[in-house]
Amino acid sequence: MTSDVTAGIRDTPLRAVHERLGATMTEFAGWLMPLRYGSETAEHRAVRTDAALFDLSHMGEIAVTGPGADEALDYAVTGWPSALAVGRARYTMLCAPDGGVLDDLIIYRRSADEFLVVANAANTAVVLAELRKRCGGAEVTDLTAVVGLISIQGPNGPGLLSSITSLDLAGMPYYAGAYGTVAGRRAWVARTGYTGEDGFEIFCANEDCEPVWDALAATGPAGAGLAAAGLSVRDTLRLEAGMPLYGSELGPDVTPYEAGLGRVVRLDKPGDFVGRDALAARAAEGPGRVLVGLVMRSRRVPRHGYPVLSGDGLSGDGLAGEVPVGVVTSGGPSPSVGAPIAMAYVAADAAAGPFQVDVRGRGEPASVTKLPFYDRRK
């Protein structure tokens, strides 16, 4: 790695913490991020059964403010931000005029004239440029370099965070947020996440990140502290929860309808928005391919880009005569399911299966399942 490349990689405000914890670090979307701290299976299970901390400071935070911010955002994204009550949040998308997805976002309404838009790290520059172009009349400010994001996820997360925050978390619904303090530091605390568990995301100033992290860690077992979890299990957790990842399930060549997320396109909202005509047409015609969940019947792991073939391959003919019907978008081991799982786009007329995945030249049979693979309420 040359020094020029190293110099271009951004550190989160928590780099020293990750080093202290012995994390394996990786470059992700231009940021040096913790990939894992130790055993991935242990981190995954900590989130499913207890709670764990994530550093998500690489995410883009963009403020859209001013008296016209609500209507400006209505034009910029597929959702209906002006209809959001103060203190509530929505999952939405920024689409191109042709309906392709430029990024998936969470928008929080922090006050009547103040919205926080959270973008994927790899897309922050695109989202910022598009919002500046589309949100005439509102002020668009990139906060990414000055705001950090710590997430506590897992069934014990609310109880642990309660002990060090000024906010009444029990009264905060899912997809809501409020200003308060955590460990005495001012923060925007929201009941959101990307794991399929209950949990909170804590946005605070860079310089407050380490004290907030340390205070959260100290709510865990004496000595070891609350578990930390890295990007590796962030991916397996969101995959089990059937949540799309930009660059895998979502991209400029995909519309929200194919991803099974047509509900985020508010064709019923008043006024024009970028992509409306193309998306209305796509809504009427129905998607040519659909996103399906696959549970593997072998232990070999399907991965991004592997072909999906028709037939379950159990006739003993291997791959001979099988027809490609789709492609794996995300795949990985699933501690909760106990078998490898994948999401894949397949042709709509072949979506019933049966399928096999071409895992490096050998067909591995897969069962189709309804998404999500894991639902904490079941």
Place this chain on the structure above:
Amino acid sequence: MSVPAELRYTAEHEWVSIAGETATIGITDYAATALGDVVYVSLPAVGDAVTAGDPCGEVESYKSVSELYSPLDGEVVEINEELADDPGLINAEPYGLGWMFRVRLTGGADAPGLLSPTEYEELSKSTG
């Protein structure tokens, strides 16, 4: 990173323990740490002939899959059946319970490509 002095190594981050005509093979602590939790390992079958430098299996972790190579010529005489149910043994004890397969050597024990512990340590430092 542990590099036991009594073993020999390969550039593919595998270790070899040779006793008489039999070699026991696994992946190194460095490899196991770099991969993260191993979730599945595909081993050659007992009776398979293996050739030095040729792939003979796969190691799957959360984020990646790597090929397993035979460091020596020979015939597979035993595989670690425990790994089917508990591939995590590879992370917990890469040089012990996480061993992978045993080969009866057909080309003799003086394989030219194997590295000494010192040579392997140098190599993994330059990679890491």
